[in-house]
Amino acid sequence: MLSIKNLHASVNGEEILKGINLEIKAGEVHAIMGPNGSGKSTLSQVLAGNETFEVTEGEVTLNGDNLLELVTEERAREGVFLAFQYPVEIPGVSNLQFLRTAVNAMRKHRGEEEMNAAEFMKLAKDVSRQVDLDPAFLKRGVNEGFSGGEKKRNEIMQALLLQPKLAILDETDSGLDIDALQVVSNGVNALRADDRAILMVTHYQRLLNHIVPDYVHVLAGGKIVKSGGRELALELEERGYGWLGIDAVDTSN
Amino acid sequence: MATTDTQVKELIKREYEHGFVTEIESDTFEPGLNEDVIRRLSELKQEPEFMLEWRLKAYRRWLEMDEPEWAHVDFPKVDYNSISYYSAPKRPEDMPQSLDEVDPELLRTYEKLGIPLHERAKLAGVAVDAVFDSVSVATTFKEPLEKAGVIFCPISEALQKHPELVKKYLGSVVPAGDNYFAALNSAVFSDGSFVYIPKGVRCPMELSTYFRINAANTGQFERTLIIAEEGSYVSYLEGCTAPMRDENQLHAAVVELVILDDAQIKYSTVQNWYPGDENGKGGIYNFVTKRAACIGKNSKVSWTQVETGSAITWKYPSCVLRGENSVGEFYSVALTHNYQQADTGTKMIHLGKNTKSTIISKGISAGRSSNAYRGLVKFGPGAEGARNFTQCDSLLIGDRCGAHTFPYIESKNKSAIVEHEATTSKVSDEQMFLCRQRGIDPEQAVSMIVNGFCKEVFKELPMEFAVEASKLLEVSLEGSVG
Numbered sequence: 257m258l259s260i261k262n263l264h265a266s267v268n269g270e271e272i273l274k275g276i277n278l279e280i281k282a283g284e285v286h287a288i289m290g291p292n293g294s295g296k297s298t299l300s301q302v303l304a305g306n307e308t309f310e311v312t313e314g315e316v317t318l319n320g321d322n323l324l325e326l327v328t329e330e331r332a333r334e335g336v337f338l339a340f341q342y343p344v345e346i347p348g349v350s351n352l353q354f355l356r357t358a359v360n361a362m363r364k365h366r367g368e369e370e371m372n373a374a375e376f377m378k379l380a381k382d383v384s385r386q387v388d389l390d391p392a393f394l395k396r397g398v399n400e401g402f403s404g405g406e407k408k409r410n411e412i413m414q415a416l417l418l419q420p421k422l423a424i425l426d427e428t429d430s431g432l433d434i435d436a437l438q439v440v441s442n443g444v445n446a447l448r449a450d451d452r453a454i455l456m457v458t459h460y461q462r463l464l465n466h467i468v469p470d471y472v473h474v475l476a477g478g479k480i481v482k483s484g485g486r487e488l489a490l491e492l493e494e495r496g497y498g499w500l501g502i503d504a505v506d507t508s509n
Numbered sequence: 510m511a512t513t514d515t516q517v518k519e520l521i522k523r524e525y526e527h528g529f530v531t532e533i534e535s536d537t538f539e540p541g542l543n544e545d546v547i548r549r550l551s552e553l554k555q556e557p558e559f560m561l562e563w564r565l566k567a568y569r570r571w572l573e574m575d576e577p578e579w580a581h582v583d584f585p586k587v588d589y590n591s592i593s594y595y596s597a598p599k600r601p602e603d604m605p606q607s608l609d610e611v612d613p614e615l616l617r618t619y620e621k622l623g624i625p626l627h628e629r630a631k632l633a634g635v636a637v638d639a640v641f642d643s644v645s646v647a648t649t650f651k652e653p654l655e656k657a658g659v660i661f662c663p664i665s666e667a668l669q670k671h672p673e674l675v676k677k678y679l680g681s682v683v684p685a686g687d688n689y690f691a692a693l694n695s696a697v698f699s700d701g702s703f704v705y706i707p708k709g710v711r712c713p714m715e716l717s718t719y720f721r722i723n724a725a726n727t728g729q730f731e732r733t734l735i736i737a738e739e740g741s742y743v744s745y746l747e748g749c750t751a752p753m754r755d756e757n758q759l760h761a762a763v764v765e766l767v768i769l770d771d772a773q774i775k776y777s778t779v780q781n782w783y784p785g786d787e788n789g790k791g792g793i794y795n796f797v798t799k800r801a802a803c804i805g806k807n808s809k810v811s812w813t814q815v816e817t818g819s820a821i822t823w824k825y826p827s828c829v830l831r832g833e834n835s836v837g838e839f840y841s842v843a844l845t846h847n848y849q850q851a852d853t854g855t856k857m858i859h860l861g862k863n864t865k866s867t868i869i870s871k872g873i874s875a876g877r878s879s880n881a882y883r884g885l886v887k888f889g890p891g892a893e894g895a896r897n898f899t900q901c902d903s904l905l906i907g908d909r910c911g912a913h914t915f916p917y918i919e920s921k922n923k924s925a926i927v928e929h930e931a932t933t934s935k936v937s938d939e940q941m942f943l944c945r946q947r948g949i950d951p952e953q954a955v956s957m958i959v960n961g962f963c964k965e966v967f968k969e970l971p972m973e974f975a976v977e978a979s980k981l982l983e984v985s986l987e988g989s990v991g
Binding site for chain 2: 304305306308327328329332333337338340343344346347348349353354357358361362365397398414418
């Protein structure tokens with residue numbers, strides 16, 4: 257489904273991604289781990305089309321379509337979803353209005369009829385319960401005054417609403433207590449489907465106890481240096497990154 | 510002496526009659542302003558004698574005044590003699606006969622605003638029963654209003670049918686010599702609306718007018734006077750639009766509101782005068798004086814305005830809170846784009862005991878525009894226990910525009926309380942990326958973010974106006990992303 261070949265990307269002239277190769281098939285969950293500054297978040301942002309980053313080399317295709325030719329919103333409509341590590345606030349715009357605009361933008365792209373306010377309200381209420389959010393929060397401003405946990409649940413709820421082909425989860429577990437982690441993980445597990453690929457970026461093995469990945473990759477210095485199965489994450493937890501020849505904190509980027 | 514005066518008058522009248530005949534054919538006064546023009550205007554409108562005297566007095570005051578230069582706007586001097594001071598609507602046969610004859614760009618805008626087809630035809634100047642320029646727009650729903658005792662008519666008609674009311678209140682809130690543009694308006698105003706709500710009456714419907722400047726090289730000087738008698742209520746909506754022209758056009762209106770004991774006026778404006786093109790060519794100069802006098806105790810006035818148009822806006826809807834416990838509110842959204850300049854705000858003059866005022870101002874600047882909030886909060890010696898709350902927020906789109914805030918506070922009463930909050934923010938790259946990552950078009954994203962920013966003001970607008978205002982922002986922001 258997702259195919260990344262020799263991907264290089266820089267920001268302000270500094271190369272962060274130095275030749276990433278990755279294949280993710282439909283139905284698979286891949287976890288990307290790695291020390292701080294290894295390029296994990298950059299990879300997420302580049303795949304979603306953040307224009308701050310410049311792709312200098314390589315190719316990325318989603319179901320054979322060249323993603324790099326598409327701007328952010330076009331990629332989103334083709335089914336690329338990014339759950340943000342730090343979702344930004346949009347004051348005064350209700351969550352409900354924001355989500356309905358997004359869902360209708362996707363529907364319009366697929367040639368489907370737009371959902372009216374009442375239909376959407378029903379759908380949004382159902383989905384918000386899946387991530388244990390009080391439907392009353394739908395009326396609040398986007399991420400406005402949300403706690404860290406609410407923001408993360410909100411991101412997963414958006415993925416559930418938008419039903420993407422490729423869901424990229426950027427440090428979805430950071431800042432969550434154990435109960436919130438369970439709720440978010442349940443949401444992600446509900447996302448798992450035969451026709452969907454999931455790419456999880458995380459620091460910690462603990463998330464992978466809740467969402468069991470098919471493959472684990474270690475990113476360091478802008479490259480994938482090791483790939484394996486579920487057991488690789490456990491090994492990393494036990495041994496750190498040192499045995500892979502990586503400094504525990506790689507600050508070169 | 511007396512004889513000479515009479516002779517002069519005779520002479521003027523003869524010249525005027527001569528002029529009148531030629532003007533009938535062209536329907537528009539030749540450009541220029543002098544006492545003769547004012548006499549012709551007053552005569553043409555068959556005004557009572559006191560009105561002509563009032564106009565002439567205002568004109569003489571105006572001649573002695575200087576154009577104000579303190580506003581944060583910059584424009585070449587207006588040549589007041591190049592403007593025509595009266596333009597009657599064209600005869601139906603001269604107007605476009607169908608929408609096919611109207612500028613498609615203008616129609617596209619109306620369509621985006623969601624204005625119904627028959628309204629679009631009216632606004633585009635198709636020969637239906639509405640009239641533009643200097644003559645008041647036709648008023649509808651006369652019957653139910655008459656039943657309630659409400660008077661809602663062109664001010665020219667009020668001058669003939671209810672001269673005593675007009676004489677009593679005209680200039681009572683904005684005196685003829687109040688400021689340069691008010692003096693000019695007092696001298697040459699051509700028409701406008703008159704509203705009278707009798708004691709204890711709640712006006713059975715929202716009253717609305719649409720103003721439009723149609724003819725080229727014409728100034729528009731409308732005059733609105735609304736009187737709310739004891740215990741009455743009225744909500745008044747005002748919409749403004751003008752076609753696109755390369756020349757700048759002058760709009761200098763005066764609005765006076767008189768509010769007696771326990772009465773309330775809610776005045777909402779959606780102003781979409783032509784702002785000029787993307788290079789700053791053309792557009793309306795909007796120099797307007799709007800003021801409400803809360804004379805009675807427990808009286809209340811709310812100004813709500815959404816301003817997206819005009820090349821230059823100079824406008825400060827104000828409240829004089831004279832009556833005990835009277836309340837003044839000002840909710841404003843002012844959006845500038847391209848080369849637009851706006852200097853707008855309000856004045857809250859607290860004179861009575863326990864008077865309260867609220868100011869919520871939202872300024873949005875895009876392109877190379879300049880947007881200034883200017884507000885005065887003043888407490889007189891008698892304003893025991895008076896309070897003001899001011900919130901003034903600016904939103905910037907891009908990095909070539911400017912936002913300025915000029916708050917003035919004057920207090921002659923120690924018990925008065927004033928609170929002022931101000932913020933400036935930008936539509937951030939992160940917000941844009943979040944929206945776009947969810948599949949939302951950049952332009953729609955900006956419009957949504959701006960609408961969120963304006964929410965506190967939009968919720969004060971009557972429902973259908975709020976929808977129009979929100980769409981208007983969308984249209985006005987076109988091309989602001991990129």
